[in-house]
Amino acid sequence: MSTPNCPACQAPLSPDARYCHRCGRALVTDRGRERRAWIFAWTLVALLLGVIVYYVENKDAAASGPDMANAGTSSATATPAGGQPPDISQMTPRERFFRLHDRIMGAAEKGDTSTVTRFSPMALAAYGMLDSIDVDARYHAGAIHLRLGEVAAARALADTIGQEAPDNLLGILLRAEAAQVGGDPSGFDKAKKSFLAHFDAQIRLSRPEYTEHRSMLDEFRKQFTQ
Numbered sequence: 001m002s003t004p005n006c007p008a009c010q011a012p013l014s015p016d017a018r019y020c021h022r023c024g025r026a027l028v029t030d031r032g033r034e035r036r037a038w039i040f041a042w043t044l045v046a047l048l049l050g051v052i053v054y055y056v057e058n059k060d061a062a063a064s065g066p067d068m069a070n071a072g073t074s075s076a077t078a079t080p081a082g083g084q085p086p087d088i089s090q091m092t093p094r095e096r097f098f099r100l101h102d103r104i105m106g107a108a109e110k111g112d113t114s115t116v117t118r119f120s121p122m123a124l125a126a127y128g129m130l131d132s133i134d135v136d137a138r139y140h141a142g143a144i145h146l147r148l149g150e151v152a153a154a155r156a157l158a159d160t161i162g163q164e165a166p167d168n169l170l171g172i173l174l175r176a177e178a179a180q181v182g183g184d185p186s187g188f189d190k191a192k193k194s195f196l197a198h199f200d201a202q203i204r205l206s207r208p209e210y211t212e213h214r215s216m217l218d219e220f221r222k223q224f225t226q
Helices: 031-064 093-109 113-128 135-147 151-164 169-181 185-203 208-212 214-225
Strands: none
Touching: 093 113, 093 135, 113 135, 135 151, 135 169, 135 208, 151 169, 169 185, 169 214, 185 214, 208 214
């Protein structure tokens, strides 16, 4: 008798398994039951993310007033003037991921390592729930990994960006940052030279991620030429 495989991730399963040990998929034949299980799971995730954002918003407001560290956060996800946190259950998976990402980056800039450690796993879980993953999302996920000191994971995402879009500036930049955090001066120098060599040609492609992060890319170019 052949060993069954998970229909989602193809992991080998025991004959009587009800859930995949790798991806957690429910192994049921009743489509109605499977659909209800997924709806229930997503509802729990949305509620949990809502509780986290509510806690973060109220804590930040009470401690220091308006958060100016994340000036790039869009108004669509900002806290309304009345003081109520946004309804995260109404956000798309992408908006949830970037909302958590912005909180982590803001905390990292302030040296708040406890917040970084607390919310990074939830942000990476939200990243794993994205319906589609593009270069921009991979770069931001890599940035979170680096805040946790997970250099290998960040390098893997940089390599994936390179396979999907060779010479992409965000992929090269992520490699440079990973080399810097990982204490690899040779790798950092190589990535820096690659970034400068491909900058002009890549910018002319007018990729969406370049338009969104142009000021950041210009700043890194300036640092790399000094």
